[in-house]
Amino acid sequence: MVDANQYINSNYPFPSVNRTIIQTLDVSNRNLINTINLGPSENFTNLVNLNTSFNQISGFTLGLLPQFQNMDFSHNILTNFIMKNTLLLPRLSIINLSHNSLSDIGPGSVILTHLDISNNLITTLDLSDCRNLVKLNCSGNRDLSNLTLNPLFNPTDPNAFDCRGTSIGQVNTTSYTYDCRTGNRIQRATSTSKATVTVTNPAIQENNNNGLYLGIGIGVGGIVLIIILSIVGYLIYKRRPKKGIIKIAGGQYYE
Incomplete structure (x- = not known):
């Protein structure tokens, strides 16, 4: 295991290496640990692509990177990240944060086009501002x-949308209905207007159905119980011993 910043300083020593001309920084699969610092003092001012995948990086610092477009932090141990930072990263449009331990990434920015947030701990995902989004994996x-x-x-x-393995039921877009439980995609009738995306949670419907089934079961069970008790009562009545009649003067006496 190697500290991420030590690795960068050893392999891209400043000022002997002109970091300002580096456009692609690939430090993937290097057994790097701790946090990585690409802040203003590190002089990666023209960085476009960053790949830190398949390490043990727990956090990072990014400064003003006006050319930065593509970030891959997949397969690390990140627990915190906020996407919407258009002032420092005005061109960041492709983000891969899959296979981490993120529970929240905040709202997405308008420039975002590709997002892979699969296999994390996300419970809420707000991409309402992402009007340029063309590919999303939240499975x-x-x-x-x-x-x-x-x-x-x-x-x-x-292959541009995957919501399998979540608690979402269906996602409806203008052209397709996506079933997040099966991964199936069904083409919808052609529409001239843009449909609002709707998301349904099958757990809610399942709970409602369970309540309905329980109520029906209790009602049917009650009716069956009444019928059984009626039959048992009738059989007991039919099998009761008949009382003998002894005639005496002035009337009848029942034994």
Whole structure:
């Protein structure tokens, strides 16, 4: 295991290495740990692509990176990240944060086009401002039940949207209905207007159905119990011993 900042300083020593001309920084699969610092003092001012995947990085610091577009922090141990920072990262449009331990990433920015947040601990995902979003993978977040998408989100590529393994039921876009439980995509009738994306949670419907089934079961069970008790009572009545009659003067005496 190597400290992430020590690795960068050893392999890209400043000022002997002109960091300002580096556009792609790939430190993936290097057994890096701790946090990584790409703040203003590190002089990666023209960085466009950053790949830190398959390490043990727990956090990072990013300064003003006006050219930064593509960030891959997948397969690390991140627990905190906020996407919406358009002032420092005005061109960041492709983000891969899959396979971390994130529970919240905040609202997405308007420039975001590709987001992979799969296999985290996300429960709520607000992408209502992401009108340029064309690809989203939020699968594997089993407690994700609140997803808000921009009405313009309408992927045509079958691999451009994945919501399997979440608590979401269906997602309806203008062109397709996505079943997050099965992964199936069904084409909808052609519409001239943009449909608002709707998300349903199957757990709620399942609970409602369970309550309905329970009520029906109790009602039917009660009726069956009444019928059984009636039959038992009738059989007992039929099998009772007949009382003998002894005639005596002045009337009858029942034994």
